[in-house]
Amino acid sequence: MSAPLYSWGRYPQVAQQGHDCEAVNRLPAHISETLAHHHTSLPFGNGRSYGDSCLASSGHVLDMRKLDRFIAAD
Numbered sequence: 611m612s613a614p615l616y617s618w619g620r621y622p623q624v625a626q627q628g629h630d631c632e633a634v635n636r637l638p639a640h641i642s643e644t645l646a647h648h649h650t651s652l653p654f655g656n657g658r659s660y661g662d663s664c665l666a667s668s669g670h671v672l673d674m675r676k677l678d679r680f681i682a683a684d
């Protein structure tokens with residue numbers, strides 16, 4: 611897990627616990643594991659969008675920053 615993540619404007623200031631995704635071929639497994647343990651999640655990019663705060667109701671997000679060449683997932 612990565613350090614707590616915040617959206618860029620830090621409003622609302624709600625920390626999200628990031629779960630590192632390091633390989634595209636493991637992405638479906640990362641998604642399944644996170645949903646199995648926390649029931650809901652959202653992908654987290656760079657956290658630099660003013661109007662799009664990443665606030666998963668579970669407080670757990672998939673940290674996609676290492677997947678800088680990611681195109682799609684099913």
